[in-house]
Amino acid sequence: MSEEAFSALIDMVKQNGADDADILMQKTTSLNVTYRLGKVEQIEREEKSGIGLRVFVGQKQALVSTYDFSPDHLAFLAGQCIDMAKASPDNPYAGLPGPKATAKATPNLSTFDTTEGDIKEMTERAAKCEDAARSIEGVTNSEGASCWWSSSIFTYANSQGFFNEYGKTSHGTSVSVLAGKGTEMERDYDYATTTHLEDLDDAALIGQRAGQKVVMRLNPQSIKTGTYPLLFSPRVGKSLLSDFLKAINGAAIAKESSFLKDKMGQPIFSDEVTILDTPNHFRGLRSKPFDAEGIRGNEISLVENGVLKSWLLDTATAKQLNLKNNGRASRGISSSPTPTHTNVRIRPGKTDTADLLKNVKNGIYITDMMGFGANTVSGDFSQGASGFLIENGEIKHPVNEFTIAGNLNDMFKNITLGNDLTYKYGVDTPTFLIEGMTVAGK
Numbered sequence: 001m002s003e004e005a006f007s008a009l010i011d012m013v014k015q016n017g018a019d020d021a022d023i024l025m026q027k028t029t030s031l032n033v034t035y036r037l038g039k040v041e042q043i044e045r046e047e048k049s050g051i052g053l054r055v056f057v058g059q060k061q062a063l064v065s066t067y068d069f070s071p072d073h074l075a076f077l078a079g080q081c082i083d084m085a086k087a088s089p090d091n092p093y094a095g096l097p098g099p100k101a102t103a104k105a106t107p108n109l110s111t112f113d114t115t116e117g118d119i120k121e122m123t124e125r126a127a128k129c130e131d132a133a134r135s136i137e138g139v140t141n142s143e144g145a146s147c148w149w150s151s152s153i154f155t156y157a158n159s160q161g162f163f164n165e166y167g168k169t170s171h172g173t174s175v176s177v178l179a180g181k182g183t184e185m186e187r188d189y190d191y192a193t194t195t196h197l198e199d200l201d202d203a204a205l206i207g208q209r210a211g212q213k214v215v216m217r218l219n220p221q222s223i224k225t226g227t228y229p230l231l232f233s234p235r236v237g238k239s240l241l242s243d244f245l246k247a248i249n250g251a252a253i254a255k256e257s258s259f260l261k262d263k264m265g266q267p268i269f270s271d272e273v274t275i276l277d278t279p280n281h282f283r284g285l286r287s288k289p290f291d292a293e294g295i296r297g298n299e300i301s302l303v304e305n306g307v308l309k310s311w312l313l314d315t316a317t318a319k320q321l322n323l324k325n326n327g328r329a330s331r332g333i334s335s336s337p338t339p340t341h342t343n344v345r346i347r348p349g350k351t352d353t354a355d356l357l358k359n360v361k362n363g364i365y366i367t368d369m370m371g372f373g374a375n376t377v378s379g380d381f382s383q384g385a386s387g388f389l390i391e392n393g394e395i396k397h398p399v400n401e402f403t404i405a406g407n408l409n410d411m412f413k414n415i416t417l418g419n420d421l422t423y424k425y426g427v428d429t430p431t432f433l434i435e436g437m438t439v440a441g442k
Helices: 002-016 071-087 119-134 202-215 232-249 250-254 313-320 351-359 410-411
Strands: 020-036 038-059 060-065 139-160 161-181 187-196 228-231 273-279 300-304 344-346 361-376 380-391 395-406 416-417 432-440
Touching: 002 020, 002 038, 002 071, 002 139, 002 161, 020 119, 038 071, 060 071, 119 139, 119 161, 119 202, 139 202, 161 202, 187 202, 228 232, 232 344, 232 361, 232 410, 250 313, 361 395, 380 410, 395 410, 410 416, 410 432
Parallel strands: 228 361
Antiparallel strands: 020 038, 020 139, 038 060, 139 161, 161 187, 228 432, 273 300, 273 344, 361 380, 380 395, 395 432, 416 432
8 A cells, every 4th residue: 555545544534533543554475484304394475464444533442454455445444443433432541642752754774684585595494404403413303494584564654644664574594303212302492583684593503503402401300499599591581581571561560460560760670780672773673663653762771770760651551651652562453552672682791601600509500491480460480490400610410390489579689690692582681690599399
């Protein structure tokens, strides 16, 4: 749809009783190749385009979505949406952010790669990845390697004069392999994803990492119940950071369903912790030039030197909390906006990660967590885990089948950061140490 078509649809709903309206259109093409045990297992390609129309009648709102762009269908859908809005209850926080809030100029974040997915290249890459993983001595089976590519165009327009769009691409490679036999079998994986193919890790390197990881997990031992210092790898550290992000989501704060709801301006982490949310990170996995309400988001400090500084807010939650919107709205074509994060990272600490390890006399290096995780209403944390025993500053044998437990309030305040931050997941942490964690083993 052209800008003129967006404008015509908005004019139509306003002429038929809507006070305001906005439209989100998403066009996505994706390709996935799965390769297992030396042959192609599956090739999937999907193309879809959809549109979501949201209308406001006073303080009432409704939303409809469709994959049919024909003028007659859009006209019918627009009428249905207006009728739905008129029948909906008042929502005092409904509405657009206002023309002064939306982005006037947007940065080029290089989130779109013109290199399209190619079946032949992706098949060769998947084969290279799996072959490298299976070549590691001790690897006995494979769950397969996958290569994927997706390309999306997001277009947003509203009745206050905003119209803009941006593209987003993703290239990725992953592999999962097994080592050992029978009941002694272990599994591990590795993957990489980037916005541009040229930035993607070499497929053989990804495979080698997965193979080496799974072989290291062989012959795990149990660990005694007790209190231990835990060293969290970046792969699992992002899970704890994600729990924090759920707890500072404006929707949770507005509902008073977060253990951090009364902590704004207070120290909640150790004073070396600074957490940044950066929507304008160049080629970032979660970068965007404007959010789902047309607002350009700037980098914000969620935590600065341990002190909680900001919630994640969209228009509705900002109104409800009587705060300024910080441009963190996200939505799909069939959903209303809700706050979310963009590229989030914990700034690396001053301690060399190798020194963090050396200072642990009897602890555990956590490489995987599974299960429920955190209750972000109470802050209680309990999760199954596996990793490696640390003795006198050295990583020893693998350990598994234990549970780590605590409360996020205490865990956050006892974090000591390493200096090995890399940008890999979109939510990224360096290795970090938490003292005094409860471990339930055997």
